[in-house]
Structures are given as structure tokens and as C-alpha cells.
Amino acid sequence: MTLFSSAAAPAGSASAASERYTIMGAGLVGSLLALYLARRGYPVKVLERRPDPRLAGPIEGRSINLALSDRGWRALEGVGIAEQIRQVGIPMYGRVMHDVAGNLTSQPYGQNNQAIYSVSRAGLNRTLLELAEAMPGVEVQFSQQCLNVDLRTRTLELRNTATNEVHNHEFQRLFGADGAFSAVRGALQKTDRYNYSQSYLEYGYKELNIAAGPGGTWQLEKNALHIWPRGQYMMIALPNLDGSFTCTLFFPYEGPHSFAALQTPEQVQAFFQEVFPDAVSLMPELVEDFFQNPTGSLVTVRCFPWAFDDDVLLLGDASHAIVPFYGQGMNAGFEDCTVLNQLMDQYGQDWHTIFREFQRQRKPNTDAMADLAVYNFEEMRDRVADPRFLLQKKIESKISAQYPGRWMPLYSQVTFSATPYAEAWAAGQQQDQIMQRLMPHIHSEADYDRPEVQSLVAAEMKAKS
The missing domain is CATH 3.50.50.60 (FAD/NAD(P)-binding domain)
Structure with a gap:
């Protein structure tokens, strides 16, 4: 060939x-x-x-x-x-988070149209x-x-x-x-x-489906990974070429909100209507998928x-x-x-x-x-819906743009570079400690440009290098 x-x-x-x-x-x-x-x-x-x-x-x-x-x-x-x-993948440029009321917030994955691809x-x-x-x-x-x-x-x-x-x-x-x-x-x-x-999480996963719209159109933003973060559990969705989305529910095995607690079609329908209301209307085969698809373990x-x-x-x-x-x-x-x-x-x-x-x-x-x-499971499940977390990610992006080569967000090191995972993880932990020191002084995106904040950032960058 x-x-x-x-x-x-x-x-x-x-x-x-x-x-x-x-x-x-x-x-x-x-x-x-x-x-x-x-x-x-x-x-x-x-x-x-x-x-x-x-x-x-x-x-x-x-x-x-x-x-x-x-x-x-x-x-x-x-x-x-x-x-x-690449021709049969769909680029996803960021996360879109869905709250219980159906409100959306977004977070880019990287810089300069960087994307991960759904395949x-x-x-x-x-x-x-x-x-x-x-x-x-x-x-x-x-x-x-x-x-x-x-x-x-x-x-x-x-x-x-x-x-x-x-x-x-x-x-x-x-x-x-x-x-x-x-x-x-x-x-x-x-x-x-x-x-x-071998170590198992106390969570399993189940594949579900968001149907394509009329003419094979996407009923959610196509070029994004969608997340419904709900504290102790979450659902995600990735786009398919035919206009559908493959959803994955990550859910505890036992407890008040768990696979064990959802035993009937009525319970499944009621739970999704309450917790994922903007998604359930797009999932006509929800009950069939829930009971027919196996529950996978996470090891x-x-x-x-x-x-x-x-x-x-x-x-x-x-x-x-x-x-x-x-x-x-x-x-x-x-x-x-x-x-x-x-x-x-x-x-x-x-x-x-x-x-x-x-x-x-x-x-x-x-x-x-x-x-x-x-x-990252804990971050996606618990933190991506937190406005302070989203503000921190924006500030990290600003630091990265101001100090290229000296600061790369952890996600970018893992996803958009060849940096060895161990080095990325160590650098990410160091940068997280820096952000813990900076964020008490930052309450809005505009605060980053204040002279006193710029001085703090400059001092951290000097100490980091």
C-alpha cells in the first residue's frame, strides 16, 4: 500500500x-x-x-x-x-455544562481552536x-x-x-x-x-442516547462535550456523525440516587425529568436504553x-x-x-x-x-458547575497567555502536548497551589489586570521559574 x-x-x-x-x-x-x-x-x-x-x-x-x-x-x-x-471525527472545542434549570455555561479546552475529537x-x-x-x-x-x-x-x-x-x-x-x-x-x-x-470506583456507567433531530441535525451544540454535573453523579454526551449524541451516565451503584434505586420505568422517567430535564426531552428511547444496556464497572x-x-x-x-x-x-x-x-x-x-x-x-x-x-472525575462531577472554578480556569488561561512557555494549564499539558504524564501531574499540582494563593485576591475576570494582582502573579512566576 x-x-x-x-x-x-x-x-x-x-x-x-x-x-x-x-x-x-x-x-x-x-x-x-x-x-x-x-x-x-x-x-x-x-x-x-x-x-x-x-x-x-x-x-x-x-x-x-x-x-x-x-x-x-x-x-x-x-x-x-x-x-x-480526522475525516470521521467531530472536533469538540470545549465543555458545555447544563445545570438543573437547563442553563448553559461553557469552558474552552485550550487555546487557538484546540480540540479533542469525538470518534x-x-x-x-x-x-x-x-x-x-x-x-x-x-x-x-x-x-x-x-x-x-x-x-x-x-x-x-x-x-x-x-x-x-x-x-x-x-x-x-x-x-x-x-x-x-x-x-x-x-x-x-x-x-x-x-x-x-485493581481498584473499582463505587460508580458504574450506562450508555444512553440523545436522538438526532430532523434531517440528521444535532439537537445540542455539535462541537462540544456536554456535561450535566450533579455533585455525586453526572451525565456526559459526545456527538456522533449521524446527528445523535452518545450519553454516558456515571452513577453510584447503591444509595438514594443510584442504579439500585431506579428499578422501574416510572422511576427512571421521573428521575431524569427531575435531574436532567433539558436532556430527557431529547431521549425518546431513554427507558429502553436504561434497562437494555448493561451497567459497566470502572476499574x-x-x-x-x-x-x-x-x-x-x-x-x-x-x-x-x-x-x-x-x-x-x-x-x-x-x-x-x-x-x-x-x-x-x-x-x-x-x-x-x-x-x-x-x-x-x-x-x-x-x-x-x-x-x-x-x-478529573471529581472535577467534572463536582466543580465544573461552580462559578469560582470557572473563573479560576479563565484566570489560568490569562496567565498562560501572558507567560507562554512558563505556564500551561494541566488539562492542556495532558491533552494538547507530549509532556510525560508524571511531569504534567507534578506541574499541575504546583500550579494549583499557586492558584489557591492567587484566587482570594480575584473576584472577577477584570481583577486580573489590577496592578496588585499583576504584582502577585509576577512574583509567583518568578518563584516558579
């Missing part, structure tokens, strides 16, 4: 064809990794537990929309497909799969459930879920990109001194090491699943592919060094991103 002709296998990689690579998982990260490896001339076999998603149709109620930001775009550019994806998970996965399968040397097999990984003999025991036949597959090098409940990681967890933890996974010798490496959610509140789960997984590709450029086929450096670089950053995701 001419799309990849500029990135053929690197010079000196004559042994590339003798290397055999197995990727467990044909989701977003596994498919993208297959493209990166295939560009180097490596034979790649991708094994996926699910049936072919291009034939099976969408999985209703499962994270239909994702937010692509700079780290994800950089990874897609690395295999030459960013523009193709279809299923559509993006289909595109990546088709591009991977079109590459020479790539084979994708679906309905392959991994029953066991024998690290000693480098053998996978697989069950074909369509035929129930069990067979073995020998691997030379195995990449586990098989999600938060990874079978490959399960094998590593049985090795000596393996660290693993953070941390583990280490991610590598076993130079035989096995974990990527994406298999090594660092996070909750979705910064829109960085997919972007962090895609950035794994970028970093791994850079290390392959640097170290050739010295896989022991590549794997060691990969986990050394990525582990602190994905741990930081896990903390950031929970932090």
Missing part, C-alpha cells in the same frame, strides 16, 4: 522476516501495534477473543465514543493514517483492522480465547469459540494488548514477586513488571487500565505504541533493552495518568 511506502522496514533489518510476533488482542492498541510492527517487515499474527467486529456489529452499551487528543493523533500519524481518521470506537477499530490486514505479513484470527499462556515453553492454549476446538500456538515474542482483564497478564501474575492491584489496574524476559510485553489496558474521565485511556495506549516504536528505532532488535526501557519510561507516567483520571 502506498500509504506506508515511506516507512518500509529499516535498513539493516534483514533478519526481520525471521522474527515472529504474536499480538493478543485486536482492539485499538493491538491493531495499531500490528501496523507499527508490519511497517518494519515483521510477520505478525493477531489473536482476538471476540468475533470479527466488522461482521458482528457494534456492542451496544460499551463506550461507543472516544475522545482522540494529541497523543493519539501522534501515534496515528506514525503509521500515516491520522487524516483518514466511534467501533469505526476506529474497523479502520485499524482493515489497514493492518492489508499489510503484508499480518494475519488476524478472531474467536480465539486464550485459555493458558505457558511462559516456559512459549505456548498459547487457545479455544476457537465458534467451533470449541482447542489448539496450541507457539510464540517467539508475545505482546499482550488484550485489555483490563488480560489473559497474558494473568500468566505474568503467577510469576515470582509480581505486583498487581483502575496497576501492575509491574510489564515484561517477562524478552519474550512477553504488556501494553494498553493490559498494563494500565484507567477510568475514562480524562479521555486518555485510548490515547495512553496509543502513546505506548509511539514509545515502543521510538525504542525500536533506538535499539534495533535488542528486545531485552527495548522491553526494559519501555516499562521504565511508561510505568511512572501511566500511574500518574491513573491518578489524574480519578482527579
Whole structure:
């Protein structure tokens, strides 16, 4: 394919064809990794537990929309497909908050028309799969459930879920990109001194839908992520190309306002009418969606090491699943592919060094991103409706414009830069302390230009540098 002709296998990689690579998982990260490896001339076999998603149709109620930001775009550019994806994404330039009375406030995401993009998970996965399968040397097999990984003999025991036949597959090098409940990681967890933890929020999520208007028009502002913050819970909505919005209700499992408390159609209708009145009129299938779509759980996974010798490496959610509140789960997984590709450029086929450096670089950053995701949940749920919070964000934007290069808002560092997550989180915490000192002196946007406030800001910037 001419799309990849500029990135053929690197010079000196004559042994590339003798290397055999197995990727467990044909989701977003596994498919993208297959493209990166295939560009180097490596034979790649991708094994996926699910049936072919291009034939099976969408999985209703499962994270239909994702937010692509700079780290994800950089990874897609690395295999030459960013523009193709951009054509089927919808830019979202900021948040629009809906209060209980239906009043709207907005907050831009960044500067100079910076946007995150709403993309279809299923559509993006289909595109990546088709591009991977079109590459020479790539084979994708679906309905392959991994029953066991024998690290000693480098053998996978697989069950074909369509035929129930069990067979073995020998691997030379195995990449586990098989999600938060990874079978490959399960094998590593049985090795000596393996660290693993999983932590669930007391919240679940449910996918709902805002219908398209007449002629496929959008009934809310198209180029925004919509949030209905309600203190202990919230609903968000991302736009789709067909004029609809995919909504996600993040809601406690138990309590007076919870999934457990909504058991009948009448209770659901009454609750949404009271709490989300401007949305419920746009949701004709609310009751059906609520009871038909599953309630998903929200888990953070941390583990280490991610590598076993130079035989096995974990990527994406298999090594660092996070909750979705910064829109960085997919972007962090895609950035794994970028970093791994850079290390392959640097170290050739010295896989022991590549794997060691990969986990050394990525582990602190994905741990930081896990903390950031929970932090942003609390911010989106509790603070985005607070006028003082919105004023603080405007003041931060003014500081950033006045001191470019010395102040970048935390969200921009995470979303619109390649700053390592751990560095962004540390800088964000420092800047939050500065804002706590400044905000008692600022009661309106105009206050920022007062000489005494400018002096305080200048002093903080001097101390910061």
C-alpha cells in the first residue's frame, strides 16, 4: 500500500522476516501495534477473543465514543493514517455544562481552536483492522480465547469459540494488548514477586442516547462535550456523525440516587425529568436504553513488571487500565505504541533493552495518568458547575497567555502536548497551589489586570521559574 511506502522496514533489518510476533488482542492498541510492527517487515499474527467486529456489529452499551487528543493523533500519524481518521471525527472545542434549570455555561479546552475529537470506537477499530490486514505479513484470527499462556515453553492454549476446538500456538515474542482483564497478564501474575492491584470506583456507567433531530441535525451544540454535573453523579454526551449524541451516565451503584434505586420505568422517567430535564426531552428511547444496556464497572489496574524476559510485553489496558474521565485511556495506549516504536528505532532488535526501557519510561507516567483520571472525575462531577472554578480556569488561561512557555494549564499539558504524564501531574499540582494563593485576591475576570494582582502573579512566576 502506498500509504506506508515511506516507512518500509529499516535498513539493516534483514533478519526481520525471521522474527515472529504474536499480538493478543485486536482492539485499538493491538491493531495499531500490528501496523507499527508490519511497517518494519515483521510477520505478525493477531489473536482476538471476540468475533470479527466488522461482521458482528457494534456492542451496544460499551463506550461507543472516544475522545482522540494529541497523543493519539501522534501515534496515528506514525503509521500515516491520522487524516483518514480526522475525516470521521467531530472536533469538540470545549465543555458545555447544563445545570438543573437547563442553563448553559461553557469552558474552552485550550487555546487557538484546540480540540479533542469525538470518534466511534467501533469505526476506529474497523479502520485499524482493515489497514493492518492489508499489510503484508499480518494475519488476524478472531474467536480465539486464550485459555493458558505457558511462559516456559512459549505456548498459547487457545479455544476457537465458534467451533470449541482447542489448539496450541507457539510464540517467539508475545505482546499482550488484550485489555483490563488480560489473559497474558494473568500468566505474568503467577510469576515470582509480581505486583498487581485493581481498584473499582463505587460508580458504574450506562450508555444512553440523545436522538438526532430532523434531517440528521444535532439537537445540542455539535462541537462540544456536554456535561450535566450533579455533585455525586453526572451525565456526559459526545456527538456522533449521524446527528445523535452518545450519553454516558456515571452513577453510584447503591444509595438514594443510584442504579439500585431506579428499578422501574416510572422511576427512571421521573428521575431524569427531575435531574436532567433539558436532556430527557431529547431521549425518546431513554427507558429502553436504561434497562437494555448493561451497567459497566470502572476499574483502575496497576501492575509491574510489564515484561517477562524478552519474550512477553504488556501494553494498553493490559498494563494500565484507567477510568475514562480524562479521555486518555485510548490515547495512553496509543502513546505506548509511539514509545515502543521510538525504542525500536533506538535499539534495533535488542528486545531485552527495548522491553526494559519501555516499562521504565511508561510505568511512572501511566500511574500518574491513573491518578489524574480519578482527579478529573471529581472535577467534572463536582466543580465544573461552580462559578469560582470557572473563573479560576479563565484566570489560568490569562496567565498562560501572558507567560507562554512558563505556564500551561494541566488539562492542556495532558491533552494538547507530549509532556510525560508524571511531569504534567507534578506541574499541575504546583500550579494549583499557586492558584489557591492567587484566587482570594480575584473576584472577577477584570481583577486580573489590577496592578496588585499583576504584582502577585509576577512574583509567583518568578518563584516558579
